[in-house]
Amino acid sequence: MIVPELSGFLSSLGGADYKGYIISLFTVTAMLSRPFSGKLADRIGRLPVMMAGSFVCLICSLFYPILTTVSGFLLLRLIHGFSTGFTPTGQTALLSDIIPADRRGEAMGLLGTAGSLGMAAGPAVGGLVATAFGLDAMFYLSSACALCSIIIVTSLKETLPEKHPVGFALLKLHKHDLFEPRVILPCIIMVLCSYSYGAAFTVLPDLGDFVGIRNKGVIFTFLTVASLIIRLIGGKASDRFGRKPVLRISSLTIAVAMLIIAFADSRLMLLAGVSLYGLGQGATSPTLLAWATDLSNPEHKGRGIASLYIFMELGIGIGAFLSGYIYANNAGNFFTTFVVCSVLAMIAFLYLIVLRRSAAGKP
Numbered sequence: 001m002i003v004p005e006l007s008g009f010l011s012s013l014g015g016a017d018y019k020g021y022i023i024s025l026f027t028v029t030a031m032l033s034r035p036f037s038g039k040l041a042d043r044i045g046r047l048p049v050m051m052a053g054s055f056v057c058l059i060c061s062l063f064y065p066i067l068t069t070v071s072g073f074l075l076l077r078l079i080h081g082f083s084t085g086f087t088p089t090g091q092t093a094l095l096s097d098i099i100p101a102d103r104r105g106e107a108m109g110l111l112g113t114a115g116s117l118g119m120a121a122g123p124a125v126g127g128l129v130a131t132a133f134g135l136d137a138m139f140y141l142s143s144a145c146a147l148c149s150i151i152i153v154t155s156l157k158e159t160l161p162e163k164h165p166v167g168f169a170l171l172k173l174h175k176h177d178l179f180e181p182r183v184i185l186p187c188i189i190m191v192l193c194s195y196s197y198g199a200a201f202t203v204l205p206d207l208g209d210f211v212g213i214r215n216k217g218v219i220f221t222f223l224t225v226a227s228l229i230i231r232l233i234g235g236k237a238s239d240r241f242g243r244k245p246v247l248r249i250s251s252l253t254i255a256v257a258m259l260i261i262a263f264a265d266s267r268l269m270l271l272a273g274v275s276l277y278g279l280g281q282g283a284t285s286p287t288l289l290a291w292a293t294d295l296s297n298p299e300h301k302g303r304g305i306a307s308l309y310i311f312m313e314l315g316i317g318i319g320a321f322l323s324g325y326i327y328a329n330n331a332g333n334f335f336t337t338f339v340v341c342s343v344l345a346m347i348a349f350l351y352l353i354v355l356r357r358s359a360a361g362k363p
Helices: 003-012 021-043 046-063 070-098 101-133 135-153 181-211 216-241 243-263 267-295 298-327 331-360
Strands: none
Touching: 003 021, 003 070, 003 101, 003 135, 003 181, 003 216, 021 046, 021 070, 021 181, 021 298, 046 070, 046 135, 070 101, 070 267, 070 298, 101 135, 101 216, 101 267, 181 216, 181 243, 181 267, 181 298, 181 331, 216 243, 216 267, 243 267, 243 331, 267 298, 298 331
């Protein structure tokens, strides 16, 4: 709801040069909080972790209209990242507890579909509310949505079989809490493909302006609707044909989409590239989540899921920061910005090809 408007909001505060930080600061905190969310989800329960993330989202959305300096805005973006660092980890762990392994891809696709519905409606609704009633009203509506999520979480049933007492000792991380080695392969693919996501949310609003799309929310609506269409199909396909075959197709799709966006010089071409990217990204995300859950130790599913999300945030954060640096508010740099995205997605595709050949060569 608020991301498409944040670029203009930051510019109005005098922080146009810091656009690359809108997504990257958010993802830094999300990434740093993942080991904590994974450990807590495995120790105190899935629901408290989900609740904590929703609460942070509620509070931060209330404070955007109040902290009206560039430094205040950037600090708030840093804190806001905790919401993404906690809620999805608890959600995914809870879902993996109640869904059979042979339908895990479909389930992750369904979870992603629900998220895509919000991501599709959010930019459009946020843009309309901001235009009609101002940015403050948009922030308050975002906070109200977070409150609704808190109410829903209170009605759910905890799925963690054995919960540990809450205490400060749980906040002390050991080396084994930081990363689950079993999920290294999906993590590598995630960081390579999620770079494009950070770049898209950082630079696409300005590229949209450049080609004549004034409502920035329209671009992200096309992206998320395309993602919505493919998520269930991609998840089911990964259950039937395997995780890696689906990822080979989706990573190649992302590479091609980023090239189309790099060459885009019209609204039609840009929206076509964005829609194709939505298809690739929409199939990649649930498949990687299902794959990571497949590989995780059943007693440490929270850690395995958190590890994947760490690499997702790493990719998004690096993508947002570097794309903002490469773009540098210069329209002549749009091409280079998105070609880099295409190259990284192609590396993911080639890596998956190598994995297939390596597996085929085993006795």
